[in-house]
Amino acid sequence: MSLLRSMLQHIWEYDSLANIGEIARRYFAMNAFDGVLTIIGVLMGNLTAGVNNPKIVVSTGLATSVAMGVSGLWGAYLTEAAERKRGLVELSSHTLTDLNDTRIGRASRVAAVIVALVDGLSPFLAAMLVLTPFFAVGIFPTITWVYYTSLGMALLTLFALGLFLGHISHGNLILYGAKTIIAGVVSIIISLLIGE
Amino acid sequence: MGKTRRLVLDTLKPHEPTIIEWADQLSELSGITAVNISIYEMDRKVENAKITIEGEDISYSIVEEIINQMGGAIHSIDEVVAGKEIIDDAATLQD
Numbered sequence: 001m002s003l004l005r006s007m008l009q010h011i012w013e014y015d016s017l018a019n020i021g022e023i024a025r026r027y028f029a030m031n032a033f034d035g036v037l038t039i040i041g042v043l044m045g046n047l048t049a050g051v052n053n054p055k056i057v058v059s060t061g062l063a064t065s066v067a068m069g070v071s072g073l074w075g076a077y078l079t080e081a082a083e084r085k086r087g088l089v090e091l092s093s094h095t096l097t098d099l100n101d102t103r104i105g106r107a108s109r110v111a112a113v114i115v116a117l118v119d120g121l122s123p124f125l126a127a128m129l130v131l132t133p134f135f136a137v138g139i140f141p142t143i144t145w146v147y148y149t150s151l152g153m154a155l156l157t158l159f160a161l162g163l164f165l166g167h168i169s170h171g172n173l174i175l176y177g178a179k180t181i182i183a184g185v186v187s188i189i190i191s192l193l194i195g196e
Numbered sequence: 197m198g199k200t201r202r203l204v205l206d207t208l209k210p211h212e213p214t215i216i217e218w219a220d221q222l223s224e225l226s227g228i229t230a231v232n233i234s235i236y237e238m239d240r241k242v243e244n245a246k247i248t249i250e251g252e253d254i255s256y257s258i259v260e261e262i263i264n265q266m267g268g269a270i271h272s273i274d275e276v277v278a279g280k281e282i283i284d285d286a287a288t289l290q291d
Contacts, residue, residue, distance in 0.1 A: 017212050091210055094241040097269045104210060104267040 011114075014107035018084070023111070024118045029165055031072050033158070033180065035123025038064060039130045040154050040187045047147050048195025054137045054146060061134070065127035073120025080115045084108035130154040151188060158184045200254040201282050204275035205247045209268035215245060221262055227253035246274075250282065 015021050042064050046057045088108050092099045099105045133140070133149040140146045159177040166176030209218070215233040223231045228251035237244040245268075249259065256273075263270060277283060 091241060091267075095208055095210060095267060095269055097264065097267070099210075099267050102265050102267040103213065 011110065013103070014110045017104055017107035018111035020107075020111045020114050023080075023115050025168060027072075027076065027115055027119045028122045029161055031068075031119055031122040032126040033161055033183070035065070035068055035126035036130055036154050036157050036161070037183060037187055038068060038123070039127040040151065040184055041191060043130075043147060043150055043154070044188060044191030044195065048191065052143050054134045054143060058131065058134045061127065061131045065124045065131070068127060069120045069124030071120075072123055073116050076119030077112055077116035081109075081112040084112050126157060129157055155181050155184045198278040199252065199280075200256060200276060200278045201250060201252070202275065202277035203247075203249045203254055203256065203259065203273065205249075205259075205263075206271040206274055207245045207247055207263060207268045208242055208271055209245055209263075209266065210242055213266050218245070218247075218263075218266055218268070221266065222247070222249060222259065225255070225258055225262065227251045227255060244271075 011020075039061060042061050043057070046060065051057060085108070088099050088105060091104070130150055130153050133146045133153065137143070137146055140149065158180040162177035162180035163173045165171075165180070166173035169176070209215075215235065219231045219233050222228060228249055230250045232248040234246050235243050236246055247263075260270060275285075
């Protein structure tokens with residue numbers, strides 16, 4: 001317990017040094033949004049193609065979610081680590097000291113890891129949330145109901161993301177929610193037209 | 197061995213951690229009773245800080261290590277007082 005408290009204290013300290021919170025919030029919202037819209041694409045593709053087997057939808061959805069997660073994790077880690085290293089080298093040139101073994105250096109490395117985890121997990125978890133009706137197919141009368149429930153969950157997730165963005169920007173929550181839902185609706189409509 | 201009772205250091209530090217955190221960290225060291233930090237110059241990335249430390253038995257090596265850990269660098273040791281009490285420098289005709 002004291003180890004956990006110590007870890008949390010370190011992360012809190014590193015947040016003030018490396019501004020982790022702000023970047024992590026940004027990546028969370030952006031990538032969860034990407035995750036939901038990508039899965040809407042997968043669902044609509046399967047729906048318009050007439051896929052009735054939920055296993056196919058689950059396996060394509062899972063594979064897509066995992067790919068998004070790996071892409072987010074890897075890409076964000078490499079990018080963030082490179083940017084942080086660049087910043088550290090620049091600061092070192094100003095202070096004329098090697099900052100690698102200082103709190104600032106450690107904060108930079110921890111920031112890259114945390115941001116990568118957020119970037120990788122947020123689209124994966126958002127996509128999995130949307131796919132959950134397909135794991136409980138038995139409670140629905142037909143496969144079409146499962147699709148509609150999943151799409152409904154996707155729009156709800158987008159709305160929740162909008163509320164989150166509205167909250168952090170101290171803006172109108174409903175307005176932000178509406179803005180994010182519109183993206184989902186547009187994606188569904190275009191997919192339907194393509195399917196037609 | 198004599199005990200260091202006052203240290204005045206000229207340091208260069210990044211903006212983060214702030215001098216509040218620096219003062220907190222240094223004042224918690226054993227043998228230190230008070231810390232005074234003031235900024236006398238600042239630019240975009242770094243700032244110059246004058247650190248005055250007083251105590252019963254100040255360990256310079258530990259102070260230096262803490263300052264390095266916080267990302268700072270000691271430019272110079274501007275004043276040291278050691279012994280049984282703190283005294284100021286004596287005035288001379290040259291002053």
